[in-house]
Amino acid sequence: MRVKKKDIFFQTLENMADTVVQAADYFADQVSNLKDVETFAKEMKVLESRCDSFTHTIIIELNKTFITPIERDDIMNLTTTLDDVLDGLEATASRFYMYTMNEPDQHIINFSEILRTSAYEIQKAIRLLSQKKLLAIREYTIRLNDLENQGDELLRIAIKELFVKVSDPIELIKKKEIYERLETTTDACEHVANMLESIIMRNS
Numbered sequence: 001m002r003v004k005k006k007d008i009f010f011q012t013l014e015n016m017a018d019t020v021v022q023a024a025d026y027f028a029d030q031v032s033n034l035k036d037v038e039t040f041a042k043e044m045k046v047l048e049s050r051c052d053s054f055t056h057t058i059i060i061e062l063n064k065t066f067i068t069p070i071e072r073d074d075i076m077n078l079t080t081t082l083d084d085v086l087d088g089l090e091a092t093a094s095r096f097y098m099y100t101m102n103e104p105d106q107h108i109i110n111f112s113e114i115l116r117t118s119a120y121e122i123q124k125a126i127r128l129l130s131q132k133k134l135l136a137i138r139e140y141t142i143r144l145n146d147l148e149n150q151g152d153e154l155l156r157i158a159i160k161e162l163f164v165k166v167s168d169p170i171e172l173i174k175k176k177e178i179y180e181r182l183e184t185t186t187d188a189c190e191h192v193a194n195m196l197e198s199i200i201m202r203n204s
Contacts, residue, residue, distance in 0.1 A: 024119035041097035048090035088185030144193035151186030
């Protein structure tokens with residue numbers, strides 16, 4: 001019995017989600033015990049470039065495929081939002097290197113764990129999309145919305161504490177930017193959830 005080959009779009013979206021998980025895992029592992037900030041930034045750039053190549057694959061396939069498994073716009077928007085998550089992680093890692101920030105604080109570690117959990121929820125949701133189990137995706141989009149709310153709350157706590165504890169203005173600017181970039185990346189995860197919700201609505 002021949003195994004049916006997986007649709008190129010779903011396969012590539014799964015590859016992107018797997019790369020997001022790999023990046024979020026690596027990011028969280030690194031910030032909990034950061035030893036070499038340059039290697040950290042370089043490795044995150046490699047993962048971000050891999051995600052870009054999957055985006056390129058999707059664009060090429062959309063240009064030559066007449067019938068797609070879900071609407072073309074949905075495929076493109078989902079691809080873009082997945083790419084945004086990895087861009088956010090990579091941009092944050094590059095700031096660690098640029099600002100010579102060798103000691104992430106507990107707030108950064110907490111953000112990284114929210115993002116790691118979000119990445120796994122995204123991966124599970126994309127797997128279900130590939131199997132056309134649309135209504136089952138809702139469980140994961142709800143969790144992603146909840147994780148984004150946790151990110152919002154963490155940003156409020158982190159910035160309030162920052163202005164109380166840190167008097168060096170340069171240090172304050174660096175930390176504030178990193179917190180905000182991490183929170184924006186949790187927003188990007190929620191955008192993936194919103195995109196999946198609109199796909200569910202249109203196809204079920």
